[in-house]
Amino acid sequence: MDAKYEIMPENGERIVYVRPVNIEDLPxxxxxxxxxxxxxxxVHDADGERLALVRGRRLAFALARQNDLSPVSVH
Known part of the structure; x- marks a missing residue:
């Protein structure tokens, strides 16, 4: 199932994805x-490009919202 989702849904929101990253997985x-x-x-855009790394999940969501982005958790 390789479904591709729209970056800009009909309501105009720009979605970004927030996921945990273990330190050993970093360069x-x-x-x-x-x-x-x-x-x-x-915080990743819809193409998978990493936009930011932050200490906490709440901070990642706040950062996204401050930049008019709609954060979604990815596990």
Whole structure:
């Protein structure tokens, strides 16, 4: 099931996806910047491009909303 979803639904919302990211899954050059943290949250656009990495899920949702984006959790 490879369903493609619209980035801009009829109501005009731009959707971004928020998902947890384990530190060991990050590129080597980023890991030293996040020592002591076990998990971050990534905000991705509909094409899968990472737009941001933040410490908490609530912060990821707030960041998205501040930028007129509609966040959706991805597990």
């Amino acid at each position: 080597e050059e980023i890991r030293p910047q996040v020592e002591g943290i076990k998990r971050l949250f990534a």
